[in-house]
Amino acid sequence: MKAEALVGSCSREGATGSGTDNVINVLAFDPSPEINVLMVPYVDGELVVYDLWTTELCCRIEDVFAYTLACSPVGRTLGTGSSQGAIHIFDFAGARVTN
Numbered sequence: 001m002k003a004e005a006l007v008g009s010c011s012r013e014g015a016t017g018s019g020t021d022n023v024i025n026v027l028a029f030d031p032s033p034e035i036n037v038l039m040v041p042y043v044d045g046e047l048v049v050y051d052l053w054t055t056e057l058c059c060r061i062e063d064v065f066a067y068t069l070a071c072s073p074v075g076r077t078l079g080t081g082s083s084q085g086a087i088h089i090f091d092f093a094g095a096r097v098t099n
Helices: none
Strands: 037-041 047-051 057-061 068-071 077-081 087-091
Touching: 037 068
Parallel strands: none
Antiparallel strands: 037 047, 047 057, 068 077, 077 087
16 A cells, blocks of 8 residues: 555644653544544543544544544544543534634
């Protein structure tokens, strides 16, 4: 497999590239072709959702501490699991507002 082109890149606002707050353990693409987002949980607990094509920030949720992610087959629901056993379920229909 050969990468043909870089589609885009994004980083969290204020990211300096140092420290552990910007560590990412997992990424998830929404499986729905109508919801083109990339979900990124950071080690400091923040869950960030980026538009897949514009790389703009769509949604930011604090205190999630997601260690794993799973999207529903239609892409409207996201489940997260933390290393402490907490499970969160989010509805991402229309997730276009940043906090």
